[in-house]
Amino acid sequence: MGTNERRERERLAMREQILDAARELFAERGYEAVTMREIGKRIEYSATALYNHFEDKETLVRELCRRDFRDFAGRFLEAVAGSKSPIESACRAGFVYLGFAEQFPQHYRLMFMTPLPEAPPEAGEREDPRVNAYVFLHQLVQQLMAGGYLRPELTDVDLVSQSIWSILHGAAALDLILNKQEPWLDFKPRRERFLQALRCVLRSHLRDPEAAEKELEGAASSGMPGLVEAEVPTKTKAKAKKPTAKPKPKG
Amino acid sequence: MGTNERRERERLAMREQILDAARELFAERGYEAVTMREIGKRIEYSATALYNHFEDKETLVRELCRRDFRDFAGRFLEAVAGSKSPIESACRAGFVYLGFAEQFPQHYRLMFMTPLPEAPPEAGEREDPRVNAYVFLHQLVQQLMAGGYLRPELTDVDLVSQSIWSILHGAAALDLILNKQEPWLDFKPRRERFLQALRCVLRSHLRDPEAAEKELEGAASSGMPGLVEAEVPTKTKAKAKKPTAKPKPKG
């Protein structure tokens, strides 16, 4: 009979519940501040029940990051679908990157600013742009280079990719470093700084930055696409509100 | 008699000892991983003795950051002394920033990547470039703007300062995010990426980037000034090796 299958399904569902609860809590207060007991309480289990599904707290957050990296990568492909030039793709991708950091700052912090061991994508997935956002960026840079859009002395695809990434990350991270208004510093509005960061990317890498910047300004004035959704990113959207009934939680 | 003065001196020395021990330990393993008991043990005191000198762990690390921010700011003024143009100053300052991040990565992490509450400089010091590195940067940007070196549409000193800072921070931080060699990613050597980041700063902000880049390449090929010292930054250099004899540690 299908009992084994059902059990496996329940096990998977439990994993999802744990991950979703952890994601919400981490997004609220950050990795260190959230306790295993809290995660358990949120889904009405004891803290130790989590250890049936994850080796320890670090493994749990690693798995969480792995999934959110996938989700992150997926956003880019979605965003550039139907764009008319690599330049337009680049602008859209930039908005997606910074928009993600703006919408989910704690997640961005968890994924890109926490000293955790990186959760590198698994073997088969390493070269799939739907899974690894760096691969997406790498391919985009390749397109730009092949199309002759880049400055002629820029010949190293990885160096350019990493240069672009670091500019975007800098803009995103500065926001999290200086989140609260410091009185001694006239901290410019986020959108203004983000736009400036994108201008820097274009200006410092493109052969003809002026044209691209026009495109950027146009996209920006129409509201910065890529900044749409409002809740914590989650892969398991279906059973959102009511957690699935647990199998006899208390004997 | 001078007993009060002596006591005050001893108290100050104890504070320095604690801060130095904490700095070394934080630099080795990061803020969260270091315990108060370890800091105490390192200077042969009990953990609770630290609470006579600092309210709690967070206050301790805040004071540490406050001092290291001062030290950090001081490096810039030192580096640009005697430079012949604002452009040269900018290049040197860029090397100092990235050099600091390269030499003291854990300190950079502590100062710029840890969610701690910022330790903003004290009232009287906020506008002194010897104390606040942002003020130094701000003044440098002002010089560049006044000298007509910046692109004409760049009129907001703070926006430009923050744009430059975020590019440098991005380069420095990417290094700490991806410290270990990821097999799925051809991570370019640090120097190469740092140089590229500085090129981006120049290209995207200067009216005549070509000339400045020549200056940059020259400075870079002569070994990137600003990357000289080798140990953890510390303000109390005198009594380095032997800790001052403690007043009767055990009765």
Next chain:
DNA sequence: TCCGTAGGTTAACATCGTTAAGTGTTGGAA
């Protein structure tokens, strides 16, 4: 009918930051 296993529980451990209470030294007043 019985048993092993899967998946949960509570109790307990070591360690963390931190507080309370106790101890010994010391400079100055009586």
Next chain:
DNA sequence: TTCCAACACTTAACGATGTTAACCTACGGA
């Protein structure tokens, strides 16, 4: 000289943390 209050430290202890051990219990298969 004697006493006391302040100081700088100690040990003991508290509550909270991540994690492990021991136990429980439902249930599918022999």
